[in-house]
Amino acid sequence: MEKRKFKARKLLHLLWILPLLLVLTLGVLMYVVPAFETADRTAGSDSADWMAKLDDGRPISEIILPGTHDAATKNVQLAFFSKCQGLTIGEQLNAGFRYLDIRLGADGERLKLMHGFTNCTTSGTPWAGALYLDAVLDDCYAFLTAHPTETVVFAVKQEHGDEPVADFQRLLAAYCEANPKAWLLTDHIPTLGEARGKLVLMRRFEDEANLGETSGIPLLWDNQSGHDDVGKNIVSRDNGFYTLWVQDRYEYDAADKWTAFTAGLDSGKTGVNAISIHFLSTKGTAAYGHPYKFAKTLNPMLLQTDALSGWIVADFADAAIARHIYRNNF
DSSP: OHHHHHHHHHHHHHHHHHHHOOOHHHHHIIIHHHHTOOOOOOOTTTTGGGGGGGGGGGGGGOOEEEEEOOOOTBBTTTTTHHHSSSSOOOHEEETTTTEEEEEHHHHHHHHEEETTTTTTTTSSSSTOOOOOOHHHHHHHHHHHHTTOOOOOEEEEEEEEOOEEEEEHHHHHHHHHHHSSSGEEESSSOOOOHHTTTSSEESSSOOOOOOOGGGOEEEEEOOOOOOOOOOOOOOOEEEEEEEEEEEEETTSOOOHHHHHHHHHHHHHHHOBTTTTEEOOOOOOOOSSSSHHHHHHHOOOHHTTTTSOSSEEEEESSSSSSHHHHHHGOOO
């Protein structure tokens, strides 16, 4: 009888400790491992002001811009799957990045940064609060005040939730109206002279609120998911007054992604009436990928590639990546 009681207590003990071990394991996977997935913060001597060397009359579509995919995800929920950057947005700007991929969701009358259904957060702890657009804009405004020769393409996507697009637009417009001198709200591709010292709003959603020019430049393309056909690369779309070329094959593995990326560089167009965006980011073929795994492979390959063009958007991008991209302008 005593032996049976001992076995029962041992079984109960195991039943209690196994869920705890599972929670601890998930915590390590989701938050401890990603904490070590970082990027070099060492900025170059010219990285914060590199656009000062460019002519005012140059359209921004003809400038080779370094960009960051899911720019606000240095700290994010379920970080193993959702983290795409090792630098904060402020650090990215100082490192030389000038295209920010901004994903937003409504939270009452405010907008917060998101990746899919996960919130970007103010720190890397599991209990950290949501990162709101106010904080991101404060970093952008501070950078552009300190470096007025620069401009930042602020590419906004409505990421999650069932908020009507028109309501989402009005929320975003309120942020722009709070600091109008910091924004370039236009429906044409501006020159660098027009854009210096400002955020250039580009929108990955239709103008459902009929805001016209103040809604920003349309940046619309069809979703490029899937990996059954790995022969796809860049595609073009008429965005009204210009043609947008985009390669965003985000479900390819590293080898197929690199093939699509380099093919897109060869065939994408830039100019007064054309913009090319080349995403180096991918999550791979799994339903929930691990972006850092692919960035570790693809980013060094980019650093070995010359003759870059268009706007190049990467995961876990650092100052060396930014410098390698923007120096192609010179």
